[in-house]
Amino acid sequence: MRALNQKKGITRVVQKSKRSRIPAPKLDTRLTDAEQFLLPTYKRQPFVLTHGRGAYVYDSTGKKYLDFLGGIAVNALGHAHPRIVRVIRRESARAIHLSNLYHNAYQGPLARKLAEISGMDRVFFSNSGTEAADGALKLARLCARTASDAPDKPAAKHRILAMHNSFHGRTFGAVSVTSTEKYRLPFAPLVPGVEFVDFNDVADLESKFDNTFCAIILETIQGEGGIHALTEAFWNRARSLASQHGTLLIADEIQCGLGRTGRYFAYQKFSSKPDIVLVAKPLAAGLPLGAILTTEAVASRVSPGLHGTTFGGGPLICATALEFLSIIESEKLLANVRARGVELREGLAKLAAKFDFIREIRGEGLILGLELSIDGNPFVAEALRQGLLINCTHDFTLRLLPPFIITRAQVREFLRLFELVLAKTPKSISAPAQATASPRRLAQSAAR
Numbered sequence: 001m002r003a004l005n006q007k008k009g010i011t012r013v014v015q016k017s018k019r020s021r022i023p024a025p026k027l028d029t030r031l032t033d034a035e036q037f038l039l040p041t042y043k044r045q046p047f048v049l050t051h052g053r054g055a056y057v058y059d060s061t062g063k064k065y066l067d068f069l070g071g072i073a074v075n076a077l078g079h080a081h082p083r084i085v086r087v088i089r090r091e092s093a094r095a096i097h098l099s100n101l102y103h104n105a106y107q108g109p110l111a112r113k114l115a116e117i118s119g120m121d122r123v124f125f126s127n128s129g130t131e132a133a134d135g136a137l138k139l140a141r142l143c144a145r146t147a148s149d150a151p152d153k154p155a156a157k158h159r160i161l162a163m164h165n166s167f168h169g170r171t172f173g174a175v176s177v178t179s180t181e182k183y184r185l186p187f188a189p190l191v192p193g194v195e196f197v198d199f200n201d202v203a204d205l206e207s208k209f210d211n212t213f214c215a216i217i218l219e220t221i222q223g224e225g226g227i228h229a230l231t232e233a234f235w236n237r238a239r240s241l242a243s244q245h246g247t248l249l250i251a252d253e254i255q256c257g258l259g260r261t262g263r264y265f266a267y268q269k270f271s272s273k274p275d276i277v278l279v280a281k282p283l284a285a286g287l288p289l290g291a292i293l294t295t296e297a298v299a300s301r302v303s304p305g306l307h308g309t310t311f312g313g314g315p316l317i318c319a320t321a322l323e324f325l326s327i328i329e330s331e332k333l334l335a336n337v338r339a340r341g342v343e344l345r346e347g348l349a350k351l352a353a354k355f356d357f358i359r360e361i362r363g364e365g366l367i368l369g370l371e372l373s374i375d376g377n378p379f380v381a382e383a384l385r386q387g388l389l390i391n392c393t394h395d396f397t398l399r400l401l402p403p404f405i406i407t408r409a410q411v412r413e414f415l416r417l418f419e420l421v422l423a424k425t426p427k428s429i430s431a432p433a434q435a436t437a438s439p440r441r442l443a444q445s446a447a448r
């Protein structure tokens with residue numbers, strides 16, 4: 001028998017006491033250990049997920065969930081893809097780690113593949129998205145330094161332009177270009193020289209841009225910020241100003257890249273390229289791997305010892321990433337992302353016509369956001385009850401990041417469950433009227 005300890009949100013397994021026959025509650029130690037020993041950085045749901053298969057995950061009671069969050073855009077192949085399982089088994093028996101002091105069999109070929117699909121020339125492998133972002137900012141500072149800059153002083157061109165409503169990660173560099181105050185302010189002073197521009201506001205961009213900036217960093221589709229796509233006008237102006245001032249244009253595609261839009265990269269709908277592309281999340285199918293992809297011009301400034309990592313680009317992880325990219329091709333997953341994305345959007349549009357608290361549907365392919373006029377968090381809780389994993393970002397936007405392998409039947413299953421969720425959830429506080437209008441204001445109240 002199981003009962004829920006409402007106060008702590010901890011699952012108790014209730015057993016009959018031998019002596020008194022009074023049920024004596026026994027705590028699930030996996031949850032109590034987590035409560036007691038983990039740094040409380042997340043508000044975790046009070047149950048234990050144990051395994052997954054395809055687009056489904058299961059908890060320790062055997063309950064099945066349709067996974068439309070995919071580990072926050074990581075599990076693009078769902079769970080336990082047979083080819084990923086096979087490559088991890090094979091390579092873990094050969095070499096998990098070797099060291100970047102030596103070549104391994106997969107790092108070079110993976111770099112070649114990433115260069116081919118992105119139009120970039122060179123690659124640095126990191127362990128996460130935030131490290132890729134930090135590395136890119138370091139590259140920008142390096143490229144901007146000239147012979148007339150004193151080696152122990154900031155270069156004349158050291159400033160960084162970032163976007164309001166952005167999210168680039170949690171390390172010092174990445175959090176310095178992330179606008180959300182609750183992620184930044186407790187850690188001040190941050191990396192100096194960062195200026196924020198209103199997302200998609202060309203006039204603001206033009207008024208702030210000058211030749212003191214070494215980099216402009218932007219998400220091609222803002223993910224944490226509530227699924228806001230960059231406009232072509234803003235991209236084109238950012239590209240031309242960056243080229244004019246010798247500033248590096250950094251596209252953070254950590255959440256929206258590697259196929260999620262139905263293209264390998266979201267920026268590939270524009271006619272020009274960035275100088276640096278950041279990827280991570282799905283790259284090694286759930287194993288931690290990030291990468292900085294860049295041009296020969298940037299790479300020509302780098303020499304051994306300037307930057308590095310112990311773990312980044314190990315053989316097991318690079319072999320898995322090569323398999324991930326090969327599966328995308330052989331299973332024609334970009335086409336699947338586009339087709340399922342259209343079906344999902346059409347279904348969501350029908351639901352928006354029925355439920356007037358859905359204000360807007362945003363995104364493309366399998367990165368979609370539904371902005372609500374009411375608090376979105378209770379919908380996440382009801383979705384769990386219905387056996388669905390989704391997430392709410394910025395309190396009012398429900399975020400959908402299903403795996404690239406979802407089938408038409410699973411899209412239909414999602415829409416059926418999601419309609420129940422929309423109907424059954426108790427409706428609460430209204431969003432402030434300005435919330436939809438200003439991603440900048442939303443940034444002040446962001447919740448992961």
Ligand SMILES: Cc1ncc(COP(=O)(O)O)c(C=O)c1O
Nearest residue numbers: 128129130167168169223254255
């Ligand atoms: C756009 C974007 N950039 C950077 C990051 C940070 O990546 P990581 O959590 O792997 O450090 C994230 C994570 O959510 C992201 O969405």
